[in-house]
Structures are given as structure tokens and as C-alpha cells.
Amino acid sequence: MAGLKTVALKLPAAAEDLSKLEIGTVVYLTGRIFTAREGAYKHAIEDGAGMPASKEALGSANFHCSPAARVNPDGTYSVTVRPGTYKIGFNPPYGTDFVSQYWNGKPDLASADLLVVDVANTPNINAVLAHGFRLTGRITDASDPTLPLPNAFVSAYTAVGFQYIASGVAGSDGSYSLYLPTGNYVVFFGPPYLSDYLGEYWNDKRDQLSADVVHVTGPMSGLDAGLARGILLSGRVTDETGSPIPGLFVNVDNSTTAMFVGGAPTDADGRYSVLVPAGSYKVLFPSNGLPFIEEWWNDKPSFAAADPIDVTSSVAGINAVLARGVVISGHIRSATGATLAGSAFLADGNKPCCVFGVGHGTTSDGAYSFTVPPGNYFVGFYADGYKFQYWNGKTDPLLADVLPAAADRSGIDSSLAPIDSSHGSLCQQRFQTHDDFRVLFRRFGTVSHQLEEALHMLQVARTDLFGFIVVFGVVVAVRQT
16 A cells, blocks of 8 residues: 555464554455454353464454444443444344344344434444244265364355355364344355365355355255365466565456456465366456556456466466556545545546546545556546546546546545435436446456346336446455455
8 A cells, every 4th residue: 555564464473573563554464364243252251162263273363343342131231432323233142043133123234224323322222133043054075075174164145235144163073053034145155264175155156146045934954065175376476676575465266257266365475375176267466555567467467368277286386577556546535525435446548538447445434546557547436325526526527637647646536426316316316327337347348248137127227226236346346355
């Protein structure tokens, strides 16, 4: 990230390395990071059950966010937060058959109601948790079903929207259980940490799009999974001087569908390795906010031009030498100056506006960045509930200003105006025709067939489709770091 100190640490991190960290430093972690819901921490620590493994095995790093409250024996709770707008989640006691819930009786984060906290006390934010149905199965080796995979995990997500609902961990015999309310779910089976097994979706499906939906109307058993061993694809990423580039998350995509298959961050020496099933792949080396120009293997500028890699056994030497570029960065802001979470888009400024070639999601404070070759660019800004805008406050693509970027350009901010919902649907105001959708998502080549189907539907009914298209586009465009 431009202007910020970056450090790459391999977990478990040494105390000496941790003592050198400074507030504000961007840290890239390689290894296991553990997290759990409040009930799990209570069960492990307060109830004395202990963690499922040593702190060294768990990586000595805990991911935990959002204020959390301990529930008293009588069911009451309180939590202190800053004034703002929140979504409140309620997690069940560890080991019970209750299912999680969001305030106001909502089943997942996407549908949760917003709670505005603007007074000192906000009482009666209550929940009544429902009992779920028990789902059970075993996770084993695909080639030998008698070989259990303890510490493999299972997670359930809503079939529509892919919202996390519940998860469980396999015991010593590979068996697991989790509790779900009535509904339709996509179920993922993940491998034990540091094993060479690959995750899969029910029912022996490799990705979310092809996964069979589990319809839950009552208790279910026999939801078993046999995980196959993966094949190692590895390489090294350096700059033009030969110095390693740590903390860059390498992406491996299916060479036909362009679907993300797996990825891994580079270590302190710039090396990475990814486990994949046998198949044909293309590898992306994205900038991840670092001052380097992304490229595809083998020194190719795009997915279409990238060389495919046929993997039938371990493949090494998938290396990259990245050139330094210029960094275009800024914040997505409203017209009042408030920062907004959203997405920024970039297009070639030497062509008529605008075929956006790449889109990046912002951080929670609205910050974004692109690393690109020196040149001229159009920059577009999007945030939910606001009108799409180009750099310099322009809303008409025919009047969009070109941003010259011969060197780093910071402070390229937006000033978005809210959408007036009294003038038609949000979808109609954001993008007046399906051609505008095509402009935003033209990059995605092999997924265009699915997009075209959505665009055709858009001509018939514009309501509720915009959210789907945006999520679909962001998932394809924004790579995980």
C-alpha cells in the first residue's frame, strides 16, 4: 500500500518479530489464523475445555472483530459502542442445537436490520433463538473411506447470497455435526490445516457454482465427504532487481471458466505454493496494493493472453518478475465528505469512456488503490445508495475527465450524491440500460454467458437484479488478499 510500511510475517510469529511492529504497519501473515464465535471462546477458556490445539499449532494469531458482549445467566447483556449504525448478531451457546440470529429475527448478515445508535442507552435489543435441525456426516480420505480426517471442517452458507450460517469440526473418527434452520444451503468441506487435501462442496463438487444445494426440512445424516489430495504448483515472485516480493497473494484460476481455484501469499523470499486438483490453470500475480504492475504467467497482460499450465503432477518454476508501476489511490466519499465502502474502477484514458478493465473494492474506510503502468486513465466510483461518478465529480461518461498518471497520484477521491429513490427504482437510476452493465463487466470473458442471461432478464424486470450483478462482478473482480 502506497505510503505505508509493510511487513511479512510467517506464523507462528516469533516474539522478537512481534515486538518490532509499529502501529499503522500493514502486516501480511502467512500461516494459520484462528477465530471462533464468543461461545467457543467461553467453552475453551472460561469453562476450562481448552483450545483444540496448542497456540503454536493455531498460529498464535487470533482474528476477532466487532464489539462482543458476554451474556449473563439471566440472558441479559450489554455492550459499549460508538454512535453509529450497526448490525447485531446473536450466537448460540457452544454445543447446543440453537442457531444464530441477527436482530430483528433475521437469519443472516445480508438481511439483518440496521440499528442506529445515537443515544447513550439503547435497550430491548433482544433475540429469541430457535432450535435447528442436526446435520451429521463423516469427512474421510477420498481414496480410502476408512481413513478419517480429524480437524477437517464443514461450513454451511445460504444457497442464495452465500451468507455464512454455521460450521463444525470433524472429530477423531471424522464425524461432525452442525445445526441449521429450515432452508436451502451450500455446504463446504475444508481440509485439516497443513494437510495436502483439497476442500470440496457437497456433493463432490469443486466450486460454489456447481455445488448441489442441501434442502433442510428436518434432521439429516449421511452428508459425507471424501477429500482428495492436491497437487503442488509453486514459484517465486521478484521485482526487476531480483529482490523478492513478500505478501503478494498469487491467484490460480481455471483456464477455461476463469473461476478462482486457489491461492497463497508469497513468503519473505517471494516463494509461494498452492495445492490444486489435476487440471489446466492460469496464474495471476496481482499487485494487492503493492507498487507493482500485475501480470499473468508467462509475462502476459490478461487472462485471455495468459499461458495455461497443465497440472498432472507437481509443477515448480511458475515465477514472475514484476515491474514497478504508478499508484493511483484515494477514498470514496459522499458529497458531505463521509467515507463510503464501495468500489473503484479504472479504464484506459486513451479510448472513449469507458470500458472498465479492473475494479477494486475499498477498505472499510473507503480507501482504494491501483498499481498500473504510467499513462492516462478514467476513474469511476461506486457505493451502494449513491449515484455512480467519474473522477472530478463528473456523472456523464461523455464528460469524464482523463487522469494523467506519469507518477503516483494520491487523493483521487469521489464526491458521491445519494440516489433519490422517489424517481424510479434504484436499479434504473444507477444504470439506465443493460449496456451500462456490459461496460462494467466486459472484462470477464468466459463468464459473459451467465452475465448475458442476467442482462436479458434485466430488460424484462429491473428490480432486485442489480444487487446480484454487483456481487457477481465483485466476486470475480476483487481478489482476496
